[in-house]
Amino acid sequence: MRTRTSVRGRAGRTADGPAVRAAARWGLVAYGVVYLLIGALALQVASGDRGRQADSGGALRELARQPFGQALVWAAGAGLAGLALWRLSEALLGAARPDGHRPKERLRSAARAAVLAVLAASAIAVAAGSGDGGSSDEQSRDLTSRLLDLPAGRWLVGALGLAVVGVGVWSVVRALRHEFRREVGPVPPRLRRTVDVLGVAGGVSRGLVFAVAGAFAVSAAVRYDPDEARGLDDSLRALAGTPAGPWLLAAVAVGLVLYGVFLFALARWHRG
Template identity: 75%
Template structure:
């Protein structure tokens, strides 16, 4: 009679990693990447409309969800995006806990990046599912950012915490642009057909730089809010994008960033198609 073996921590981690990389989980994650790409693509297109003179649009996840809901079978599409984002969030969480399959995926830096991605995706998923269920979720990111900042200000050392978050967001934006220029997104790509490598690089570089600019601008406003001790100085994605139109470059800068965000959405589609593992 064979004695049952007591599972070791290594065997438990190995089993968990195999489950995280199973075909079902991988398929769900690919669907989540498509959902994430849809959000970025719509935000980019809405921002482009603002640059072209449509001030009534809302260029953030709430505006993207409302635009999606207005399409045929819109509520079904919003549910699909919410579920897809939830699946992608769980996948990023598994990468944070178990390590990613890509080269260097077990390093602390990569685990922290996966943790950050999980948190962002969890919030987006909850917002999309709440919107689909008819219980909100499509509100302005600007108002949500101001309310959250005001609550943080009430905490001990809240002003310093807000400032630290703002600085971290600025650094994240700059680093995102640098990573795009270094083609770091290639680490998550498997074999890409030769004819598609250059287009994917265009998506990755332009999209990553545009995303980094938005993060840096939004983080800068958080820093200003901390310095002035005024939550109204914080701007969400929509107002951060509109600010670009007020620069000397005018609406052209907003249009360029808008196109970049749309390209980043297309990059998510490419990742879904050719993701490593």
């Protein structure tokens, strides 16, 4: 028992070493910038500018247009790659949090690492001039089409869609229950409420978009039509088609901006 405990302790320290922590903080800042830009682009869509692409590809292209844009995208790609490696180390070795060695937490870290690795690769491709970040809508439809062509593909797409809906709902519940506090270390008392507001508003908005995207995937499975699938951009635009209209899209867009700011706070006061 003592040996197992010491091994776990060493693993936790390895997953949260100084170099890994530095890379994680850099990556969290880069991830925050991406969410800030997605939220800002979604706000422009809500205000009537339909030419904007409110997803990671659009955010990376917007970043590339800024002064020293190529260098900024390279920095973002490197940071996101570092963050992906950090999440992977948590999946393999366990996080430094008290519950970081639980299978559920390891699986969550592995899923995060996969998403971040794809985003990092996209950023590096944009920086290198070999890609434009792509459209999340086209990528979703292409992936759905390939999956539907597989044996039992309809069931697979449906199951994945339900899983994404579940992730979205879980993200909302987790935000409302303030579970993000597990990853946030000591925050100055005067800023605790602000960080809580950022975590709740950002987590709820992010979860809502995931749930909408998952629902579209389920619809694609039911109708056996890959064109029913939606990425982040079309999922956000779908919110403007609800009875609440563009106001709902604007509210969610603000929430995504706040989630980006929350990631900055997490980079500053991450537990570990």
